[in-house]
Amino acid sequence: MDGYGGEYLKLFVDRTSxxxxxxxxxxxxxxxxxxxxPHPLQTWLRNFIGGTALYFVCGFLWCFYIYYIRHNVHVPKSLSLSPSLSHTICKFFVVTGFRVCDVCTxxxxxxxxxxxxxxxxxxxxxxxxxxxxFSxxxxxxxxxxxxxxxxxxxxxxxxLYTSIYLVLVELCVYWTHRELHDIKPLYKYLHATHHIYNKRNTLSPFAGLASNPLDGILQAAPQVMVTFLVPTHFTTHMALLFLDGVWAANVHDCIDGKVWPVMGAGYHTIHHTTYRHNYGHYTIWMDWMFGTLCDPEGDGSKKVV
Known part of the structure; x- marks a missing residue:
């Protein structure tokens, strides 16, 4: 790489501009x-507008898909949907012409x-x-x-660098998340806000970012910290930071995608109900290595050693 002179650093400023x-x-x-x-304020405003738009687009489209378009696939069909709830859902998505039936309320x-x-x-x-x-x-x-x-x-x-970056982020996010549970004051004053959503009928794609702000920052901070250790492509780093928002929506939809070794919603739903398993980020590897993995098969009752 070139030296970190003024012209080289200007490439970053040009990119963010x-x-x-x-x-x-x-x-x-x-x-x-x-x-x-000022340039930093422009950057914050861009991140705020882009992040908010991404949150709503991902949340609304994903909810519409799983609760409307594919409700017969992704939602258990043990009960019929009441007329009042059907009306509520229709009003929520502002959609007409669809009927939702045979869905477990x-x-x-x-x-x-x-x-x-x-x-x-x-x-x-x-x-x-x-x-x-700040990053x-x-x-x-x-x-x-x-x-x-x-x-x-x-x-x-x-x-190679991106692979190392992802492994270190996975490790750091795992331990950050785990300590937010194990250290009682951190859980009580930070992480508990997110864990009020602990059942399928309270978990939704919108719950992914519903946390104490400091809690969310702590869990995303490894993405920034690793850039001090590993040479990292700037655009890749920023894309992965925002991918966290998309991923948060995905793992709170309660749908078990069964894609090994991905830490999907099937695993994360167990985390929200047991509080002691599946702390990982993108994959199940860290939970497997440190003995906290719990498999969704059999309603998550089987702990994988």
Whole structure:
């Protein structure tokens, strides 16, 4: 890689400025003069608008898909949906012309639960967005080992570095999440906010970011910390930070995708009900290594050693 001189660091600033123009230039009204804002504030505003849009798009589309389009596949059919709940769901998605039937009402989150999750998430969102903003600031100032172009290291090293990055993030997220449970004050004052959603009828894609802001930042912080240790492609790093938001929606939909070794919603639903298993991030490997893996097969009653 080139030395971390002014011209090299300018590549990072140019890249973040480009992202700012794409998001702010297209999503803010023309009357809003965002160009006059300081660069870090532009970056935070872009992260906030982009993160909020991503949260709602992923949440609404995924809820519509699993509770409407594929309800007969993804939701148990042991009970019939009451007319009042059918009306509530229709009103929630503002959709006409569809009828929902033969769905177990006990398995579908209520509108009230989802709206509460949205409210908690939106209160935390400004704080969540401070983490990628601070990360970009540190990268732009050359404090990390990030590089702006894959060509700076070549594809073989890029793939190697990214693999190491993901493994370290997986390890750090596992232990951060586990300690948020094991250290009682951390659980009581931070993580318990997220664990009020502990049943299938309270878990939804909107619950993924419904946490105490500091809790969410702590669990995402490994993505930033690892950039001080491992050479990391800047755009890949930022994409993975925002992928966390998409992943959070996915693992709270209660659907067991059964894709080994992915730590999908089947595993994470068990985490929300037992509180002692499946702390992992993207994969089950860390839980397997440290003896906390619990398999969704058999309602999660079987602990994998």
């Amino acid at each position: 480009f992202y700012n123009r794409i998001v702010l230039g297209n999503l803010l009204p023309a009357c809003v003069s965002w160009e006059s804002l 006990d398995e579908i989150p209520t509108t009230k639960a989802m709206l509460l999750q949205i409210c908690v998430s939106l209160k935390a969102m400004p704080w969540y967005c401070s983490l990628p903003t 970009e600031y540190m990268i732009e100032n050359g404090w990390t080992r990030c590089f702006p172009r894959v060509g700076d290291v070549g594809w073989p090293l890029y793939l």
